[in-house]
Amino acid sequence: MAFSLSEIVEEARLSARALLDYGEYFFNPTVRLGVTGLSRAGKTVFITALIHGLTRGGRFPVFEAYASGRIARAQLAPQPDDAVPRFAYESHLRTLIEERHWPNSTVDISELRLVIDYQRQNSADRTLTLDIVDYPGEWLLDLPLLSKNFEQWAQESLALSREKPRAPLAASWHAQLATLDPRGKEDEQATLAAAKLFTDYLRACRDERFAMSLLPPGRFLMPGNLAGSPALTFAPLDVPIGESAPEGSLWAMMVRRYEAYKDVVVRPFFRDHFARLDRQIVLVDALSAFNSGPEALHDLEAALAGILDCFRVGRSTILSTLFRPRIDRILFAATKADHLHHASHDRLEAILRRAVGGAVAKAENTGALIDVVALAAVRATREAMVARGRDKLPSILGTPLPGETDGGETFDGNTEVATFPGDLPADPEVLFNGEGAFRGLSSAAAEATDFRFLRFRPPPLEHDGNNAPALPHIRLDRALQFLIGDRLQ
Structure with a gap:
């Protein structure tokens, strides 16, 4: 090699x-x-x-x-x-x-x-x-970029963005992408717009409603002191693998900034x-x-x-x-x-x-x-058996975060509640398809089980003299x- x-x-x-x-x-x-x-x-x-x-x-x-x-x-x-x-x-x-x-x-x-x-x-x-x-774990997902050129990364990113549930989230970025000519003259304003729309798409994917995890480049969501720099101002283009970007083109501009991202962000993190x-x-x-x-x-x-x-x-x-x-x-x-x-x-x-x-x-x-x-x-809940009709169900007790909702009820962040979170499948294989990828629960199992987990506040703790209390x-x-x-x- x-x-x-x-x-x-x-x-x-x-x-x-x-x-x-x-x-x-x-x-x-x-x-x-x-x-x-x-x-x-x-x-x-x-x-x-x-x-x-x-x-x-x-x-x-x-x-x-x-x-x-x-x-x-x-x-x-x-x-x-x-x-x-x-x-x-x-x-x-x-x-x-x-x-x-x-x-x-x-x-x-x-x-x-x-x-x-x-x-x-x-x-x-x-x-x-x-x-x-x-x-941040998002930085780890940047490391594979070291072995990929711009064209490979762009094709992979575009293919991923056309799958569910990402495709609707990428609509604005895709609309702007369709107006760009990769072989046309480099254009700073078009690049800024593409980078912003691409970042907005990544941010929407990370929203808890969708909870997507595969979102490189990681620094687009956590720019720090590099916000607005050319190294963070690029986006995928619909370009073929195996061809070279014409000199002075928008494509060449994106390639240059993608390589700068690897040099300025990814390699120093890996090395240091x-x-x-x-x-x-x-x-x-x-x-x-x-x-x-x-x-x-x-x-x-x-x-x-x-x-x-x-x-x-x-x-x-x-x-x-x-x-x-x-x-x-x-x-x-x-x-x-x-x-x-x-x-x-x-x-x-x-x-x-x-x-x-x-x-x-x-x-x-x-x-x-x-x-x-x-x-x-840090354990935010405790366990209890709660009566529901004639049955007693294993439940957890905790104080939901302000604004959390369950069954139409919105919590104030001060009231402790009991909730039954449901049982995970006893056999994890039911969640996977024949190729080993997640497929989720069957429709019948999904209807029978509710996996809407509440988020809880940290537990109230009593101080022991001058020492901070032990965290459960x-x-x-x-x-x-x-x-x-x-x-x-």
């Missing part, structure tokens, strides 16, 4: 950075944990709960080093990378506990360092540094952050996809496969650590498990495991460890055990 000069240079840079990191980590054992997920999956809440539990005394019976008392202390340390924003843990914690609101979603990369003093199982005292890297990760958790809001129907589930499945394909996975060795770092553990976590009765948690795990099954099998052949868990980093959770300790438990033995 031939490599371009730019790819050889990029690999040399990665190897040099790996050597530098290895020298530092040799004297200061460190795990770089990547935390990502698509929009509204709960990344910020997960990191806040993880840090709070380790530093303030959480309830983690499955996290062996913590439950056995071998962790003496966990404390925050100064931000390790000067060019990366610090994760605003203290602010997010106040929002959760004092204001009872969910923190704002991740829109950029951030990082936080946690130093864990612990005793090994042989009684030797050690220290592990945990660098938590928080980044993504390629340095040791462990990874991918948070998945599968319940929102259930709310939005089989198209959203199918789109989520494709996005998860694309995300897993991005990881450079495999068992870590001295050689790989020195020259080609790998992620050796990946955890897929179905979040918001507290929106279901515990009887459906195993079913939620089974559905997510089935959705990533093919990609997981390929990764496991490299020696990487992959697992799936249903969790709630579901299986956060299991996630910690898988991600770093082996490094604390």
